[in-house]
Amino acid sequence: MTDVVSEKPRRGRPPVSAEQRQQQRLDISRHAVRLFAEQGVAATSGEQIAQAAGVSERTFWRYFPQKESCVEPLLTKMIDAFCAVLRAWPPELELIDHLRATYSPVPDTSSDEDVESVLEVVRMTHQEPALRAAYLVLRERAEDALADVLAKRLDLPLTAVEVKIQAAAMSAVLKVATDDVAHASVEGVTTEALEGHREQMASAVSRVLRGLSQLR
Amino acid sequence: MTDVVSEKPRRGRPPVSAEQRQQQRLDISRHAVRLFAEQGVAATSGEQIAQAAGVSERTFWRYFPQKESCVEPLLTKMIDAFCAVLRAWPPELELIDHLRATYSPVPDTSSDEDVESVLEVVRMTHQEPALRAAYLVLRERAEDALADVLAKRLDLPLTAVEVKIQAAAMSAVLKVATDDVAHASVEGVTTEALEGHREQMASAVSRVLRGLSQLR
DNA sequence: CGATTAATGGCACTCTCTGCCACTAAATGA
DNA sequence: TCATTTAGTGGCAGAGAGTGCCATTAATCG
Numbered sequence: 508m509t510d511v512v513s514e515k516p517r518r519g520r521p522p523v524s525a526e527q528r529q530q531q532r533l534d535i536s537r538h539a540v541r542l543f544a545e546q547g548v549a550a551t552s553g554e555q556i557a558q559a560a561g562v563s564e565r566t567f568w569r570y571f572p573q574k575e576s577c578v579e580p581l582l583t584k585m586i587d588a589f590c591a592v593l594r595a596w597p598p599e600l601e602l603i604d605h606l607r608a609t610y611s612p613v614p615d616t617s618s619d620e621d622v623e624s625v626l627e628v629v630r631m632t633h634q635e636p637a638l639r640a641a642y643l644v645l646r647e648r649a650e651d652a653l654a655d656v657l658a659k660r661l662d663l664p665l666t667a668v669e670v671k672i673q674a675a676a677m678s679a680v681l682k683v684a685t686d687d688v689a690h691a692s693v694e695g696v697t698t699e700a701l702e703g704h705r706e707q708m709a710s711a712v713s714r715v716l717r718g719l720s721q722l723r
Numbered sequence: 724m725t726d727v728v729s730e731k732p733r734r735g736r737p738p739v740s741a742e743q744r745q746q747q748r749l750d751i752s753r754h755a756v757r758l759f760a761e762q763g764v765a766a767t768s769g770e771q772i773a774q775a776a777g778v779s780e781r782t783f784w785r786y787f788p789q790k791e792s793c794v795e796p797l798l799t800k801m802i803d804a805f806c807a808v809l810r811a812w813p814p815e816l817e818l819i820d821h822l823r824a825t826y827s828p829v830p831d832t833s834s835d836e837d838v839e840s841v842l843e844v845v846r847m848t849h850q851e852p853a854l855r856a857a858y859l860v861l862r863e864r865a866e867d868a869l870a871d872v873l874a875k876r877l878d879l880p881l882t883a884v885e886v887k888i889q890a891a892a893m894s895a896v897l898k899v900a901t902d903d904v905a906h907a908s909v910e911g912v913t914t915e916a917l918e919g920h921r922e923q924m925a926s927a928v929s930r931v932l933r934g935l936s937q938l939r
Numbered sequence: 940c941g942a943t944t945a946a947t948g949g950c951a952c953t954c955t956c957t958g959c960c961a962c963t964a965a966a967t968g969a
Numbered sequence: 970t971c972a973t974t975t976a977g978t979g980g981c982a983g984a985g986a987g988t989g990c991c992a993t994t995a996a997t998c999g
Contacts, residue, residue, distance in 0.1 A: 519975025520965040551952065561917035563979045569954060640856035643863065647855075671899045672927050687884060711888050715931065735944025736996040768985065779948045783989060 533563045534582045537561040539577035540624055548575065567580055575641040578628050582642065584651040585625050587679065593656045603713035610705050622696055628690035650678040674713045684708040748786055748796045751776040754842055755793035762793065764851045767897035791857040794844050798858065801841050802865040805897065809872045826921050838912055845905035866894040892931045900924040 514686055538559040542551040571577050592610045597600060632639040644675035654674035658665045662675075688704035754775040758767045771789055773783035788795050808826045812818060848855040870890035874881045877889075904920035 516967095518967060518973080518976085520977080522810065550977055554954090565957095565981090566977080569978085572956080574955075577873065639863075640860050643859035644852065644856050647859065650995060668923065670905060671903075673897055675895035675899050676892040679895035680888050683884065683887045683891050687887075691900055708885065711884075715892055718943080733944085734942080734998065736946080738945060768987085769987080781948055781950090781988095782946080785947085786989080790986070 517654065529580065530612065533584075535562070535570055536577050536580040537621075537624065539571075539574075540581060540628055543577070543631060543635070543638075548637055564671055573641075575637045578631075578638055578641055579645060581621055581625050581628055582645050584619070584621060584686075586645065586652075590652045592654070593653065596660070597657070598660075601713070602716060603709045604711050606705065606709040606712065610709070626689045626696065628693050629685060630693065633686075646678060646682055653677055673716065674693075676710055680711045680715055681708060684711065730805055745796065747765040749800075751778070751786055752782065752793050752796040752838070755787075755839065756797060756844055759793070759847060759851070759854070760843055762845075764853055765907075766823050773856065789857075791853045794857055795861060796849075797837055797844055798861050800835070800837060800881060801901075802861065802868075806865065806868045806872070809869065812872070812876070814876075817929070819925045820931060822921065822928065824924070842905045842908050845901060846909065847900075862894060862898055866890050869893055889932060893928050896927045897924060900927065 535556065539551070539556045542559060551574075553567055554564050556574075556577065557564040560567065562570075571579075589610070595609065596605045628638070629642070632642040651674075654665060656668050657673050657677075657711070658667065658670045661670060663669075663670050679695060684704055685706050687707065690699055691700045691703070727899050731838050751772065755772045758772060758775060767790075769783055770780050773780040774792075776783065779784075787795075805826070808822070809904055811825065812821045844854070845858070848858040867890075870881060873889050873893075874883065874886045877883075877886060879886050894930065895896070899918055903923065907916045907919070
């Protein structure tokens with residue numbers, strides 16, 4: 508009745524931080540993806556991944572309710588990067604200019620040694636149906652984040668069909684561009700490939716929005 | 724060396740026709756979807772579906788390599804209908820006019836008593852992650868069909884990025900519109916809902932193409 | 940009818956994933 | 970320091986998903 512958010516006399520062992528948990532997931536994810544690439548997804552068992560990551564099988568299944576979700580932490584990194592850029596989109600700028608100025612899918616910051624792995628995963632989703640499914644579900648979750656940004660931008664409710672459509676179209680374009688750069692980077696990531704990716708993405712996204720902005 | 728397509732002295736029992744096989748799949752599909760709706764996907768076992776459909780479990784797994792693919796035959800019906808309309812798109816017409824004139828997501832022809840089921844499935848994909856994944860994979864397959872039509876239309880190779888992007892964007896728009904009509908039809912399908920669907924879809928698709936057609 | 944090929948069903952088996960419980964780890968308060 | 974409390978881990982058993990193999994049945998042709 509009274510308190511809703513109060514009562515904080517915590518007692519026992521505190522839960523691990525969300526960051527720590529994410530880190531653990533990412534760690535397992537790396538092992539899993541390596542094995543997936545080496546042997547294929549079907550041929551890689553949960554037991555094997557768990558062993559490689561140094562946890563019990565039971566714990567592994569707690570971190571990843573399905574085997575294919577192992578790719579999630581790595582892929583999320585990529586998608587989150589884009590969402591962050593999008594959220595930082597200043598109102599006065601054209602989207603295309605903002606993307607050209609800000610978006611770098613990873614390289615220069617060097618904050619990320621997983622780029623190769625991420626692209627490897629994207630490539631794998633074309634061979635491994637189970638991974639493709641997981642990938643698409645993940646992208647759709649990103650679509651919601653996109654919709655969120657767009658709704659604010661257009662000053663419309665999240666449920667507005669216009670918002671959903673723009674988000675879906677942008678997401679689709681992004682998917683194509685990503686697949687494209689992944690394919691172009693089979694023999695290693697090059698700066699040109701990444702810049703081409705940004706340019707292609709920026710222009711396509713802009714064109715989609717231009718078409719869709721003629722609402723009603 | 725010599726013959727490649729010749730040698731047809733068939734001997735034993737002929738394989739069942741593709742149509743017959745599809746019909747069988749559709750039949751099982753109907754039972755499965757009913758059970759999914761009644762009990763949830765997780766709570767419905769392969770054995771149960773097989774029993775309901777009157778085949779052995781082994782045969783069931785031969786028809787559907789994964790449990791979730793049971794929704795495929797029904798959903799494919801819907802997607803195929805759209806693709807057929809698209810393929811019949813005459814070169815001289817604007818897409819939006821063609822859609823308005825031709826596309827009816829099912830009702831009048833009455834050739835289809837599965838509409839309710841299809842929409843039910845689409846709604847279910849929002850509650851059941853496994854179904855969502857299957858749904859998205861399916862939609863992506865439809866995207867390829869779309870790309871096919873668009874490539875011919877634009878006289879570009881299937882691999883052209885412009886083609887991929889247009890197909891992806893159209894597909895995305897279509898997805899939103901479909902989700903929308905499914906949601907609007909919870910309490911039964913109405914003609915208004917379906918016409919609204921067509922209208923929304925037609926105008927959104929047109930807008931996307933308009934934006935994207937400014938190539939390069 | 941016998942030969943041939945396709946489809947089905949039954950069985951055993953592996954792998955995925957879950958529930959349950961015991962055990963260890965980290966915090967608090969006495 | 971020790972008891973208490975809460976969180977995370979591991980082990981074990983078991984249901985269900987899905988596969989390989991083989992025997993059986995169905996359909997076609999000579």
